[in-house]
Amino acid sequence: xxxxxxxxxxxxxxxxxxxxxxxxxxxxxxxxxxxxxxxxxxxxxxxxxxxxxxxxxxxxxxxxxxxxxxxxxxxxxxxxxxxxxxxxxxxxxxxxxxxxxxxxxxxxxxxxxxxxxxxxxxxxxxxxxxxxxxxxxxxxxxxxxxxxxxxxxxxxxxxxxxxxxxxxxxxxxxxxxxxxxxxxxxxxxxxxxxxxxxxxxxxxxxxxxxxxxxxxxxxxxxxxxxx
Numbered sequence: 189x190x191x192x193x194x195x196x197x198x199x200x201x202x203x204x205x206x207x208x209x210x211x212x213x214x215x216x217x218x219x220x221x222x223x224x225x226x227x228x229x230x231x232x233x234x235x236x237x238x239x240x241x242x243x244x245x246x247x248x249x250x251x252x253x254x255x256x257x258x259x260x261x262x263x264x265x266x267x268x269x270x271x272x273x274x275x276x277x278x279x280x281x282x283x284x285x286x287x288x289x290x291x292x293x294x295x296x297x298x299x300x301x302x303x304x305x306x307x308x309x310x311x312x313x314x315x316x317x318x319x320x321x322x323x324x325x326x327x328x329x330x331x332x333x334x335x336x337x338x339x340x341x342x343x344x345x346x347x348x349x350x351x352x353x354x355x356x357x358x359x360x361x362x363x364x365x366x367x368x369x370x371x372x373x374x375x376x377x378x379x380x381x382x383x384x385x386x387x388x389x390x391x392x393x394x395x396x397x398x399x400x401x402x403x404x405x406x407x408x409x410x411x412x413x414x415x
Contacts, residue, residue, distance in 0.1 A: 219236055220275055222280060223238070225238035238303075239324055240323065242276075246269065246327070249261075266338060269331075269334075269338070273331065276293065283297050290354070290362065291358050292328070292359065292375075293320065294320045299311065319375060319377020319379070320377065322388045322391060325398065326397075326398045327394070329355050329396060332355065333352050333395075336350075359399070360399065360400050370411070373385050373388070386411050388411065389407065389411055392404045
């Protein structure tokens with residue numbers, strides 16, 4: 189189950205939570221630039237076995253801001269989102285890190301399931317997907333572009349997020365599968381990169397699409413036909 193749905197947070201009719209409570213919540217649970225996929229409960233610590241949950245956080249914040257125009261929340265969250273980007277660029281748990289050679293986000297550690305295809309049976313990770321995964325890099329680019337937008341709105345230095353341009357160029361060069369008219373599932377990984385998965389639609393459906401416009405229709409048609 190996902191932590192939240194957009195409609196739950198954008199249509200709630202009650203008063204805005206106490207100032208700073210959103211930021212305190214996010215800051216408390218973000219560890220090494222990651223949000224947990226399983227929150228702590230009682231004496232059980234949270235699990236940070238995910239490479240995409242933190243990237244979805246940027247999307248969720250943006251959807252909330254678009255609906256509410258809550259600039260105060262943006263000020264609350266900005267230090268946390270900036271830290272998240274920094275931690276990913278330096279490298280964090282489970283080999284989640286930006287490859288300086290191409291600006292793409294890589295992830296993967298033996299024995300851990302870090303993407304949404306997170307089935308694990310008796311220690312066996314069914315779909316490891318270690319490497320540079322298509323939807324995670326679509327989310328990474330979106331997060332960088334959102335940070336540029338938010339930095340400009342906040343009067344902050346947006347230069348650290350110019351890495352979005354490198355990621356964009358690398359994604360379009362490395363993920364496009366010309367033979368099949370769609371996107372590879374991953375690059376620089378251990379699994380078959382040509383596996384056809386619907387995850388690739390996030391490259392065209394997020395606020396800041398990472399795939400060039402002329403490739404959208406082929407991807408959509410291929411996903412509609414095969415996924």
